[in-house]
Amino acid sequence: MVPLSYYLLLSGFLFACGVLGFLIKRNIITIFMSIELMLNGVNLSFVAFAAHWHVLAGQIFVFFVMVVAAAEAAVGLAIIIAVYRTRETLNVDQVNLLKL
Amino acid sequence: MNPMLNLWLIPILPLAGAAINGFLGKKSSRQAVTTIALFFSAAAFAMALWVAMRFSSLSLPYHEYLAHWIRSGSFSVDFEFYLDQLSLVMLLVVSGVGFLIHIYSVGYMWDDPSYYRFFTYLNLFMFFMLTLILAGNYLQMFIGWEGVGLASYLLIGFWFTKDSAASAGKKAFIVNRIGDFGFLIALFLIIKHFGSLNFDRVFQSVLPLGAETATAGLLTAIGILLMVGAAGKSAQIPLYVWLPDAMEGPTPVSALIHAATMVTAGVYMVSRSHMIFERAPMALTVVAIIGTLTAFFAATIGITQTDIKKVLAYSTVSQLGYMFMACGVGAFSAGIFHLMTHAFFKGLLFLAAGSVIHAVGGEQDMRKMGGLRTKIPWTFWTMTAGTLAIAGIPGLAGFFSKDEILWRAYEASWVYWLVGLVTAFVTSFYMFRLWFMTFFGEYRGEAESGHGGLSAHDAHGAHGHGGIHESPRVMVIPLVILAILSVVGGYVGVPGSLGGSNHFDKFLGPVFHAGAPAGVQNAVGEKSASEQETEGPEPKTGASTELLFTGISVLAALLGFTLAWQLYYRNPQLPAKIAASMQGAYQALAHKYYVDEFYGAFLVKPLIEGSTRILWQGVDRKIIDAAVNDAGDGARHLSDEARHMQSGNIRSYAGWIAAGSAVVIAFMVWMAVSR
């Protein structure tokens, strides 16, 4: 008998960690991983709500989120590889050619 | 119902002439320009005569409505014309004298390279002046008022390549403007309190009002402000300073505008507004005092002037002072009478002076003239007629008009009369001084042998003189006509005491006597109501007293003649000795009481300084320019700061997003919570 709010808090915590990682980390791959962490946190809250309201659609949505996350991870990593080839670095601070 | 007189044609005809000459004149021959100009001004005069002939069959006042103009709420002003005895007199004087001067100018300006431009401006002036006279409301009169000011500026600065002429034109326009400011405020007051500018409506509203005696009220304010405008236009104290400088213009201009017509616009306006003035005794007193003071003041300056045109200019200021003195004591018809005779003899004097200047090849300094009476006889005799007229010698026009003014002034206060009398003496003196210096004695100038550098003042340098000679017929004929008018023009106003029946006064009677306020008869200056009841109406106390005064003024005139004769004919060295012994007074007069210098130091200079320092450097540069520049700079700086947001650094973008989303979350929470 776990209160719903616990699940939600955990989800929020995971999400917050993800954002913090995004802000703090300098390695681009680590940043990507924090994005995955965010997505996971969100998934958890979806499932928790689905369970709370006895609706199945929440799970389905989680399914789709995962699919998209997987696709995005694939493409993102491909981009990272391409960037690495040209810039020779994985440090996000050095990929700032769009600077004004 | 009145037949349609098509009064609007009278101003429009000269306008057409101005337009034709203005646009086509440059390429046309002199003869063509002359024909156009003379034709249209003659047409205006002919129409004026035709109107005069039909005058007795009209029911007055005659109104002619031309077109809508302003319709704003309950206020409306239209283009309309108005004819009564007063405007008829002015109309005939202006169009007649104007036409004569047009003829004269043909001869005078023949050698000028900008011949067509002169006649364009001259016709334009006629248009505006006629609009002023025939206007049916104050606003249309103001159009004419401003327009003649414009024409005056254009004509004074006709030889605009000459610095002094350009400055004189500017000065005239600006000083005029100051007067116009007062006029405008008066118009605003009239609009506010009477709701209209139409003469009939305004005067109907004013009719039932009583005289403002004890306290200065609305009508006094309007009256004084109108007088400010008149002082500007008609060169009275303190706004007369432009008129002597206006002599930079060609002499026909001086004759037409600054003697016969434009400067009389102020007198006309005051007379037209007589109903307002009659109910504001304080304003009338102001008018009278200004007029009297100016008359005396200007006459004294005229004694020491050496330029022939300047003497006549100050004389004009002085004579205008007489006209205002007349209006100020309520003798409006006397003022208009003097206006008419003055147009004749002053116009004549100026034209004759122009003839003299033409004869001696451009010289205007009287000290270099002399002995011309045998060489230019026609000019001499006509100028003599003018001089006698202005001095008030019995039998000529000036005598009757000036005398009537002095008489009516006496009825108001002996002070006015005395000052007027002394001024008459001074007038006679300086006019005969001019006469003697110019025409008698030995010739002191250089024009006998070829020219040299004498063409400073006129367009006559390229004349090829060969000595002093009489002016061509086209210039002499107007002189003769004006001389005749100066002699006989006064007979319409012979007063009862001398056996006449003063047709003039009777003619203008319906205009001026119609609207006298209750309790004030003939609106004499400063008497209180109780005094008037005991004294009763007193237009002419007694014929014998009037004759006495007439005799005194003739004496004054003769005294002036004698003094001039002594000083400038018998003992020509005497004036210099007198001047030397009264250095202070002489210098003051010769420098026109330093009024121009005073204005320059206390008005002009501070204004220019203020404009430069405050308005230009302070406001224009520091505030307005700075605002614009700083707006641009500020935008640039702002964007300079803002562009740092686009750092290309992913983490900073993420940071902004996180912060922004925190704000949004906070907002949503707050919205939810505060429900």
Added chain:
Amino acid sequence: MGGAVNLLAQRHPINSALSLIAVMAALAGEYLLLGAEFVAAVQVIVYAGAVMVLFVFVIMLLNAGEEEETKGSRVALLLGVPGVLIGSVLVAWVVLRSSGTETVPIGALPGPPTEIAQLLFHDFLLPFEVTSVLILIAIMGAVVLATKPDAAERKAN
């Protein structure tokens, strides 16, 4: 939670990847507790099994090393971190206020995969198909992006 924090704390990306795997495993356990067996299975198989493997693979490929200290963006730290903290605190507060002590029983979700399949292929058919197209596009994109440039030229020729 520990895994999440560890992800942040580690300097070497491989360590972060491993802690992420730990997080996912833990989440799978949570899903099981909630009765979402299917999701838990998918989580382990897809996420932990495929995605993370991909991550580890790329880390190894690019020989990512320990993080260097470079000058980052001040803005991110100054603005972003407080922003995140404030946002999460607010959300937490709302959550705590509104949900109170409602509980979720263990294994609450109706579970049999047949029902899920029913939903998936009837009501959510369109998104299903679209995601399959999405995966296709992702595959193609990844292949194109990751190819070596000269290899791409050779392929084009």
